[in-house]
Amino acid sequence: MEKHIGSTTIIDEPFEWFDDSSLEVFANAIKSEDVESSTARSRAKRKVVNRNRWTASQKLHRDYFCEEPKYDDYFFEDRYRMPKRLFLKIVHDLESRYEYFQDSYDARLAKSFYTDTEVHICHPATCNRTEYLRKPTTHDLHCLFEANEERHHLPGMIGSLDCTHLVWKMCPMEWRGQYKRGNHEYPTIMLEATASQDLWIWHAFFGPPGALNDINVLQQSSLFLSERLGTAPYCPFTVNGRTYRRGYYLVNDIYLTWSTFVKAYKYPTDPKEKMFKTAQEAARKDIERAFGVLKGKWHIIDRLFRKRPLGTIRNLVYACVILHNMIIQDSGRAICPVHIGDPVVHPSSNRDALPEIQDEETHFRPRYDLTEHLAGLNLPHLQPKDE
Template structure:
């Protein structure tokens, strides 16, 4: 199925011979109308948070791998929901965070079917795209990250920013509430640890730790440094003030340990250099905060308390949202690792130089910056 050619669906006429044939044709009529509406909605990226091309690619990959999404007929010969309808139902639940029974009246989706669409869709996304879009950075990626972060934040050797966020668990079992509840949250929560770069790409995501833990406890359980421990991490060094360093570092807040892989701001800066470093570090560390904000804004299911009772389903939904977030960045051409050197120079280096020139010359050149960002 190409981007510009969609199959034409003919709406069947209602039959008046018998009640069974009438109910069958009426169901097909509703399914056809809903399917045509959903295909029209895929042209708008604001509704599905992605382009029509990417949406159809995901539907095609899922249908080829998971037979559950394929349309089939029941014993009476009535056709079930198509693959586009099932994927759309799951995407709408992720994007809007609505209840599963919201799609009963308009699309004839029962509550059970809507939940199954969401669970199977998240499993399919994690199975098909998790290895590519949740991978650790390679030597090529690290080189691009060094170049972009040094041009934008003036931090040579910076891989990304690390932080944690919480997802509330509304239907947490009573036996686990003491383990997952913390005083600063209304509901029990589950923690997501992530590393994000300036382009808001998630290079690391670890989800599932109880909400009563802090960031250090999550770090000790996550797989962030597994490759370093096994000696398989990419070695791409950098030089600062004549000193050679073998590995990069992450920007973190004050709770993390004073390790060489973390660059933290001074708690009480006194000298002028310490104040400048604290200001730059706190400004650059906003990358992961912006990534969390965009993730929750794009997928409202994370912003609202989770209604699933199974923790595994909650984890699949979180990983699916992170993977889809990275897929959209790549599809839009905003990912650092998928850009050429010329594009990186245009997006990250030139706007910084232009703003520096504007600060010195007091000239209004905002229009040029907008053109360069496009």
């Protein structure tokens, strides 16, 4: 029977099975599909692994924390990257300040953690941030000036400034456009920091997307916020017979020509300029060494971040920075081991501070004075090699 729909002709005839082979083909296909779906469901089930946490906890206590531990303090520091006494101090601080880390009893009268407190990430950053991630005070600046002049022969130097990228592989898909840069395989998050020669990190700003450059990150950070609020300590220094109101940071060529930044000569021709370039590049490696030690000691920030909220990752990075500074202080290598605060100053808008910081003319003046200062010292290791 034929049917006409427009210019199309449809032949409507009854379908007949010629043999049973066709039915077997369809039956086998349906059966195999059911088997594959049941296998996929069985694979999707989560495998339960008995981790024996109570046994592992007892073993850890016998190895390190009993009266006669199996391993000594040196082995503990080599494995966990911090001295045992510092670890016990952190544990004591957490137990004394947060109920979540205190022993209690559940409904079965069994000993357990306190469960009514909201589960949150709690780390030394919450109770030690004001000391171990502080802005340099007047006492700190004097110590930094003295230490940097003694080692690097650069009066007025506070430290080195730079940024690094931390990989965020599990970045949400809708954010990948702003967190991914062409020269990185995965999305990254920027960390801006300043460090002194003892690798103490004095400033840390984490969170800007990885697609930004160092200048964009600087314009978002709070590095010079205290100067703008009028709460920064007044600590001048003198070099080559000229006095400057603020110290400076060593930076690379990408940063702007501000009065608080000192760069190396891009194309030095004079022997004095070559000497200063050598000294500046050698001193600026402090921040690179600090980044290397931070990532090498805390592998959690050197590896790909898991799928966590950005706020959680930020707290994690700040906790690692603070633990990094705590270890430096405990080892006795800190330039400023004692925190001596300044008198409390009420914030007030200082409109002259930002133009003074961004003054381009003042940027070149301290570099010239530092160049003349180094040339007058006549240091052998800074002498240009004969080409």
